[in-house]
Amino acid sequence: MHILAIEGLTKRFPTVTALDRLTVTVGPGVTGLVGANGAGKSTLIKILLGLLPVSEGRAAVLGLDAFTQSAEIRRLVGYMPEHECLPPDVSATELVVHLARMSGLPRTAARERAADVLRHVGLAEERYRPIGGYSTGMKQRVKLAQAIVHDPKLIFLDEPTNGLDPRGRDEMLTLIRRIGTEFGISVLVTSHLLGELERVCDHVIVIDSGRLLRSSAITEFTQATETITVEVEEGADALAGRLAELGQTVTPHGRMLLVKVRGPETYDAVRDATADLDLCLIRLEQGRNRIEDVFRGEAAHV
Numbered sequence: 314m315h316i317l318a319i320e321g322l323t324k325r326f327p328t329v330t331a332l333d334r335l336t337v338t339v340g341p342g343v344t345g346l347v348g349a350n351g352a353g354k355s356t357l358i359k360i361l362l363g364l365l366p367v368s369e370g371r372a373a374v375l376g377l378d379a380f381t382q383s384a385e386i387r388r389l390v391g392y393m394p395e396h397e398c399l400p401p402d403v404s405a406t407e408l409v410v411h412l413a414r415m416s417g418l419p420r421t422a423a424r425e426r427a428a429d430v431l432r433h434v435g436l437a438e439e440r441y442r443p444i445g446g447y448s449t450g451m452k453q454r455v456k457l458a459q460a461i462v463h464d465p466k467l468i469f470l471d472e473p474t475n476g477l478d479p480r481g482r483d484e485m486l487t488l489i490r491r492i493g494t495e496f497g498i499s500v501l502v503t504s505h506l507l508g509e510l511e512r513v514c515d516h517v518i519v520i521d522s523g524r525l526l527r528s529s530a531i532t533e534f535t536q537a538t539e540t541i542t543v544e545v546e547e548g549a550d551a552l553a554g555r556l557a558e559l560g561q562t563v564t565p566h567g568r569m570l571l572v573k574v575r576g577p578e579t580y581d582a583v584r585d586a587t588a589d590l591d592l593c594l595i596r597l598e599q600g601r602n603r604i605e606d607v608f609r610g611e612a613a614h615v
């Protein structure tokens with residue numbers, strides 16, 4: 314079954330078309346929804362949650378109709394909104410217990426479950442302090458905890474790394490991957506930073522001005538390129554010369570050399586040339602596309 318099935322979805326605001334005949338399906342696992350600011354990511358999530366009416370089209374979430382069955386959908390789905398929306402005067406524990414109770418859990422179960430999810434997202438003693446004094450990273454963790462407290466089948470995470478420093482981003486992404494794999498919850502996570510979803514997603518959907526640019530497994534984005542990267546401790550110029558003599562096509566790239574792969578003999582040539590010149594080889598790596606490169610290439614054709 315598809316987790317999401319979206320067909321011809323269009324959303325027009327008075328001055329802008331936020332979604333333009335969007336058709337895409339999403340399977341289980343962690344899916345990235347990528348697009349620049351204003352591409353239509355938040356609008357799509359709000360429609361799927363039944364919070365915004367659409368102009369045209371259809372959408373199903375976990376097999377339920379997004380327009381007529383939104384109450385059932387919200388029971389099965391967790392949502393981490395993009396913007397700051399937390400009450401400053403209550404603690405994370407109070408808030409998450411309250412939301413667990415609102416989703417139908419009895420008092421004791423709600424307390425236990427809230428303690429569990431706050432631990433999972435890495436909030437320790439500070440969970441008893443008012444949220445107003447939290448850092449951005451801690452607030453993002455509270456928003457994530459409330460999204461999973463009712464044990465949903467699917468969560469929508471809208472720009473969860475927003476405002477975080479590199480370490481905070483890294484920790485948040487690791488957490489998202491764990492939720493997707495260890496807890497078995499399907500995830501739709503949005504970002505305007507193309508590269509950051511590479512590590513955590515199984516599948517990526519790219520939208521631009523409300524239109525679908527691409528929907529592919531992450532492996533298709535990051536498939537092997539036809540170059541290998543070679544790095545030696547010293548003597549890169551000599552190595553480049555020797556490889557050229559051996560008939561290889563070499564391009565210097567900073568301290569490294571990019572060598573076009575003609576076949577297994579290219580690897581043999583690198584091995585023989587480094588051995589002949591008595592160089593210390595510190596990297597020999599198959600090149601991979603980066604998701605940004607693919608997107609840039611495709612965006613250029615839109």
Ligand SMILES: Nc1ncnc2c1ncn2[C@@H]1O[C@H](COP(=O)(O)OP(=O)(O)OP(=O)(O)O)[C@@H](O)[C@H]1O
Nearest residue numbers: 326327329331348349350351352353354355356357
């Ligand atoms: N309630 C609204 N009224 C009018 N226009 C809106 C409304 N909500 C969104 N828009 C417009 O629709 C377009 C898509 O917005 P949306 O918030 O979905 O983008 P986004 O991809 O989530 O970007 P961001 O990451 O900046 O939130 C934008 O041009 C935005 O200005």
